[in-house]
Amino acid sequence: MSKKPEIKTWKDINTGGWIESGTSEHFKTGDWRSKVPIWQEKNCIQCMQCFAFCPDDAIKVTAEGKRTGYDYGFCKGCGICAEECPITAKTIKELQKKGPNVKIDAWDGAKNPEYAEKAAILMVSIKEAKEKHNIK
């Protein structure tokens, strides 16, 4: 992890304001969230689509290349991981087979109990994340 730049006065600023790399680690953007992604390990096929599409660095992957939880310090709650997860598409297709007019998507799917059971990523409210999943 990089050091936080020490800037006291204007004289301490590097020429042109360059700083060492990796300082975004200090800039927690997780508090921008209005929804929280929940990973359901039991439905995950470890395809790494979510990892590849996440615009931040919020999806944790082990050294062995295994997707684990989220780094909520950086997750902005954009829902891209849920949208790109192939299990989302699969689940929606299955639900549509039962009722062709069923309107469901990655952003709101968690409200549907059947979707919530089968999807690998659920987007839930901050309140629900706190109460049901113990995520602040």
Added chain:
Amino acid sequence: MEKTILARTGNEAMAEAMRQINPDVCAAYPITPATEIMQIFSGFVSDGLVKTKLITVESEHSAMSACLGSAAAGARTMTATSSQGLALMHEILFIVSALRLPIVLADVNRALSGPINIHCDHSDTMAERDTGWIQIYAENSQEAYDLLIQAVRIGEHRDVLLPVCVSTDGFIISHGMERLETYPDAEVQKFVGEYKPVYNILDVDNPITVGSLVLTDYYLEHKRAQHEAMKNSLRVMSEVFSEFGKTFGRTYDFCEKYRCDDAEYILVCLSSTAGTAKAAIEELRNQGMKAGLLKIRAFRPFPAEQITNTLKNAKAIAVLDRSESLSTRSGPVATEIKAALYDACVNKPMQTYIYGLGGREIYIEDIKKVFNNLKDAKCGGQVEYLGVKE
């Protein structure tokens, strides 16, 4: 030192200076009347006379963006443009100066639209005066050549590290053939020296972040640092002017004072109009009027002290602005001079003019009229249009 005497237009003179500077990268997009600079220079690239990487882009916004990237990677970078092209670079000009990248830009002054016009006035560079670039206005081809060479040294100095714009008057100078003295390639190369950048975004062994987000906590400090760099440039420019003089035998200054020592009436202007003014002053001197000229070369940084020291002994001052600020008051040059005189507690009768917009000719007779009107000049005179069809 051996000098070569050539017949060259302003654009040819600037291209020749660029050949001798031999920058690492040029990214440019053509625009009248500056097209020729890069056209001639691209010939030098094709003929292998320079080692420059030439990047042709789809707009001036892209040209300045490519220059920014190349300069941030530690390359000595130059470009050329004019008018709408400079206006299209506007957004990036601020970023270049904030990142302290000493890009050198050859501008050919041309009126901004509208109405659309291709001829000379200073509206293009004056519109960029607050972008944090050093601005130098050349009177003729020789000055354009000499100042472009010096611009490299000024901008790249450790205490400055700011981009520099050197401009000539569109068509009047850019396409007017004049006598030009050039210096040997090796001497110019020696004078500009090697560029040692303070940072390099492509140094993978020492990765850094450039252009990061700075909010309420440090934005003010960043601007304060830029302010200091601009202040430093006053000292550095003096040093470079003097070293250039010693090396090549032609000494520059922030301003040129022409017959100002005993002058009662002083006219202030920029660029090629100074040539016309000198001819007018000679005629007026023959008629017994103590007339003088103060030609400003450096508009950014603004050499307030030198200007007020020259003007404080005059009986009356005339200022010619080749661009409009449409404040209903004076143009940008006169406004700046008034502020400098106020700071020096000098209050003089002054008549300010807007002239030459869109390439309107200015004649010796116009300038003589300006001087003759100065005899009745009062403090608080309103700006007037010179040479307008009334």
